[in-house]
Amino acid sequence: MPDTSTPFYLTTPIYYVNARPHIGHTYTTVVSDAIARRRRLLGQDVWFLTGTDEHGQKIERSAEKAGIAPQQFTDQVSAEFRGLWDQMGLTYDDYIRTTEERHKRGVHKLWNVLKERGYLYKGTYTGQYCVWDELYVEAGPGAACPDCGRITETVSEENYFFKLSAFENRLLELYAEQPGLIQPETRRNEVLAFVRGGLRDLSVSRTSFKWGIPVPGDESHVIYVWLDALANYITALGYGSEDESAFHKYWPAQLHIIGKEISRFHCVYWPAFLMAAGLPLPTAVVAHGWLLFEQSKMSKSRGNIVRSETILAVLGADALRYFLLREIVFGQDGSFSFDALVQRYNADLANGLGNLVSRTLAMIEKYFSGVIPEASAAESIQAAAEQCIQTFGERFDALDFSRALESAWALVAVIDGYISEQAPWKLAKQADAGDEASREQLKTVLAACAEAIRVLTALVYPVLPEAAAKIWTQLGLGDLHQADLKDLHWGGLQPGARLGALGPVFPRADKDAAERMQAMEQDNARNAAAQAAETAPASPTTPQSVPAPVDQSISHPNLESGPVPVSPATALATPPEQTADASLPLGAFMPGLGAMEDAAIVGQITTPAMVETANVNDAPAAARPDAVPQITIDDFLKVELRVAQILVAERVPKADKLLRLEVDLGYEQRQILAGIAETYAPESLVGRKVVIVANLAPRKLRGFESNGMVVAASLGEHGKPSLAGFLDHVEIGARLK
RNA sequence: GGCGGCGUAGCUCAGAUGGUUAGAGCGACGGACUCAUAACCCGUAGGUCGAUGGUUCGAUUCCAUCCGCCGCCA
Numbered sequence: 001m002p003d004t005s006t007p008f009y010l011t012t013p014i015y016y017v018n019a020r021p022h023i024g025h026t027y028t029t030v031v032s033d034a035i036a037r038r039r040r041l042l043g044q045d046v047w048f049l050t051g052t053d054e055h056g057q058k059i060e061r062s063a064e065k066a067g068i069a070p071q072q073f074t075d076q077v078s079a080e081f082r083g084l085w086d087q088m089g090l091t092y093d094d095y096i097r098t099t100e101e102r103h104k105r106g107v108h109k110l111w112n113v114l115k116e117r118g119y120l121y122k123g124t125y126t127g128q129y130c131v132w133d134e135l136y137v138e139a140g141p142g143a144a145c146p147d148c149g150r151i152t153e154t155v156s157e158e159n160y161f162f163k164l165s166a167f168e169n170r171l172l173e174l175y176a177e178q179p180g181l182i183q184p185e186t187r188r189n190e191v192l193a194f195v196r197g198g199l200r201d202l203s204v205s206r207t208s209f210k211w212g213i214p215v216p217g218d219e220s221h222v223i224y225v226w227l228d229a230l231a232n233y234i235t236a237l238g239y240g241s242e243d244e245s246a247f248h249k250y251w252p253a254q255l256h257i258i259g260k261e262i263s264r265f266h267c268v269y270w271p272a273f274l275m276a277a278g279l280p281l282p283t284a285v286v287a288h289g290w291l292l293f294e295q296s297k298m299s300k301s302r303g304n305i306v307r308s309e310t311i312l313a314v315l316g317a318d319a320l321r322y323f324l325l326r327e328i329v330f331g332q333d334g335s336f337s338f339d340a341l342v343q344r345y346n347a348d349l350a351n352g353l354g355n356l357v358s359r360t361l362a363m364i365e366k367y368f369s370g371v372i373p374e375a376s377a378a379e380s381i382q383a384a385a386e387q388c389i390q391t392f393g394e395r396f397d398a399l400d401f402s403r404a405l406e407s408a409w410a411l412v413a414v415i416d417g418y419i420s421e422q423a424p425w426k427l428a429k430q431a432d433a434g435d436e437a438s439r440e441q442l443k444t445v446l447a448a449c450a451e452a453i454r455v456l457t458a459l460v461y462p463v464l465p466e467a468a469a470k471i472w473t474q475l476g477l478g479d480l481h482q483a484d485l486k487d488l489h490w491g492g493l494q495p496g497a498r499l500g501a502l503g504p505v506f507p508r509a510d511k512d513a514a515e516r517m518q519a520m521e522q523d524n525a526r527n528a529a530a531q532a533a534e535t536a537p538a539s540p541t542t543p544q545s546v547p548a549p550v551d552q553s554i555s556h557p558n559l560e561s562g563p564v565p566v567s568p569a570t571a572l573a574t575p576p577e578q579t580a581d582a583s584l585p586l587g588a589f590m591p592g593l594g595a596m597e598d599a600a601i602v603g604q605i606t607t608p609a610m611v612e613t614a615n616v617n618d619a620p621a622a623a624r625p626d627a628v629p630q631i632t633i634d635d636f637l638k639v640e641l642r643v644a645q646i647l648v649a650e651r652v653p654k655a656d657k658l659l660r661l662e663v664d665l666g667y668e669q670r671q672i673l674a675g676i677a678e679t680y681a682p683e684s685l686v687g688r689k690v691v692i693v694a695n696l697a698p699r700k701l702r703g704f705e706s707n708g709m710v711v712a713a714s715l716g717e718h719g720k721p722s723l724a725g726f727l728d729h730v731e732i733g734a735r736l737k
Numbered sequence: 738g739g740c741g742g743c744g745u746a747g748c749u750c751a752g753a754u755g756g757u758u759a760g761a762g763c764g765a766c767g768g769a770c771u772c773a774u775a776a777c778c779c780g781u782a783g784g785u786c787g788a789u790g791g792u793u794c795g796a797u798u799c800c801a802u803c804c805g806c807c808g809c810c811a
Binding site (some may be wrong): 185328 | 739740741742743748749750751761762763764769770771772773774775776777778779807808809810811
């Protein structure tokens with residue numbers, strides 16, 4: 001049991017509003033919410049902060065693209081985040097936005113304190129700057145950003161610098177003295193290695209753009225986004241305001257929950273800033289891993305971002321919370337898939353907890369008219385429940401959520417086993433036949449089960465707040481939020497109390513729930529892509545159209561809790577025009593191509609003629625040999641098929657079907673044109689591995705040279721392309737044969 | 738390239754300061770039951786614990802090398 005006598009200040013990162021909220025943000029926030037709820041349950045004074053990070057050049061540019069003022073832009077996206085958290089019933093105590101006055105005031109104070117204490121000075125920086133990442137990079141002029149691959153700009157700026165170099169030893173001492181500061185161990189190792197490698201002073205102002213907090217007394221400078229953003233943790237508590245009481249009460253934070261990609265900022269810069277300002281340091285910074293979609297990184301550029309709304313609509317918030325905390329080992333990368341979600345939901349929530357509650361309460365209803373019977377001792381169950389209180393608490397408080405839940409579900413299994421072993425339905429029959437001993441045993445069994453469920457419900461509440469409240473009501477205990485559960489122990493159910501109205505807590509999800517969610521996501525992605533293409537120039541700013549530019553950029557090395565994708569923003573509105581070119585259908589037999597049995601090559605452009613051919617090929621398998629003459633293996637081997645990864649994808653002006661791709665073959669990069677623009681949004685293709693015909697003679701299309709063809713299945717009447725790909729990991733450049 | 742990590746049943750993961758038959762959940766299969774959300778309960782499923790070499794009476798657990806994957810290196 002943790003010490004709950006002191007205030008507990010808990011934060012999520014503030015999310016960068018250049019991306020719309022997705023399941024990665026939800027993960028971070030849900031974890032934090034669960035922790036906050038448990039601490040409150042234990043009677044601790046909790047302050048739980050989240051919010052949005054709204055400054056920076058990228059925001060400025062996105063707003064410009066959307067044709068609105070940066071403030072309006074951030075207002076809208078920030079509201080989306082907050083709206084989602086509210087929809088999910090998250091219990092944050094405060095929501096900070098870096099564009100708020102209270103924040104700016106606090107940042108100014110922090111700046112002034114750092115200045116006064118001699119940790120800021122003016123210097124000149126000349127070097128490469130990555131606009132995308134808003135980061136200076138060490139590289140020669142014209143070099144690509146090592147992080148995102150975009151071309152850097154050479155800048156020479158007079159900047160303010162923070163004397164980070166002065167903190168190298170103090171930070172190393174701090175890490176040694178406070179081993180729990182950085183968790184998990186891997187992140188700690190990384191941070192240690194980084195600091196040991198030597199610290200240079202940090203540039204903490206910019207003059208190249210305006211959208212930020214001006215440097216006090218030198219308004220041509222804007223304060224570096226990271227200094228601005230990190231300060232939210234104290235400005236939200238009133239640091240720099242007339243009333244700093246909350247700051248004094250809650251600071252330092254007990255727990256900063258972050259995504260692993262921002263550990264350096266939180267474990268090096270942030271403590272250094274605080275030390276420089278003479279402020280207390282946080283107790284712990286805990287970095288979680290990334291949420292992968294199936295096996296691959298989730299990112300807008302891959303078009304595989306999962307929105308939380310879809311899951312909420314189909315299975316509800318508790319299902320999502322449970323999945324995130326149960327399925328993912330906290331601290332490690334985890335994998336999300338709709339199938340896994342539905343499976344977890346059905347196995348653990350519907351069949352497990354939900355069914356247990358249902359069968360137990362139904363029997364109390366049936367055999368005792370819904371009145372909790374008088375219990376006598378049921379040692380085995382009581383012992384199991386008490387053990388569970390212990391184990392669950394220890395694991396949860398150690399942030400080992402998956403194993404904490406595992407222990408709770410072990411109790412579910414114990415109770416289910418107990419019911420099967422005791423067979424209350426048999427006891428009831430014997431009791432009806434006049435056997436008093438059976439009647440007593442029946443009471444004992446059902447009372448014990450109900451009590452065990454009560455314990456379980458209280459434990460699981462931080463993870464499943466809605467469901468727990470429902471079960472609580474069904475147990476006849478009234479409002480869970482009114483209950484005092486500081487000292488949870490066996491024996492809280494009162495015999496004689498009446499159950500509430502019964503009903504399923506977790507209705508079973510049907511088989512196609514996963515497919516439904518997947519379809520919803522695909523529709524959404526398609527709409528977003530369509531909107532992105534339409535709204536590039538200034539256009540009316542409906543709530544839907546505004547985030548379109550946002551869709552194309554997702555991560556900033558900022559307080560953002562998602563993977564870092566590689567995605568150029570290249571959606572251009574293209575005037576429609578018919579284009580056509582010839583292409584070759586390939587023989588039906590393509591060894592090694594796995595799922596793409598009906599593959600045709602739509603390399604450059606799918607012509608009407610070719611579509612027809614492809615359709616013939618798509619027809620029943622028996623028809624295929626007639627359509628295309630047989631070839632020998634030697635014929636096939638003349639075709640050099642290789643795996644390539646798309647680096648750049650953009651529309652070709654004045655061609656509505658054509659995309660210009662730059663692909664990486666490992667040994668070389670080349671340009672290919674593909675007639676797939678009607679089906680694939682360019683931004684959804686970047687990073688994707690495709691199959692190309694590598695030895696096709698080059699030819700020019702619309703003024704661009706195409707060096708190869710992209711392989712895709714041709715579907716339906718209109719030959720809608722579907723790119724060939726792999727379920728397994730494949731190396732770029734690998735030959736298909 | 739430097740540093741760090743990972744690779745255990747179909748899937749997600751535990752675990753061992755080296756020691757008899759390597760675990761859990763899910764999925765699959767067989768059985769049983771009928772209170773319950775076609776749920777629950779019982780049983781079975783045979784994974785060279787990434788590969789090779791070394792230390793040892795004995796290694797999946799220690800060491801080395803290799804392969805694969807990943808992270809950090811402003």
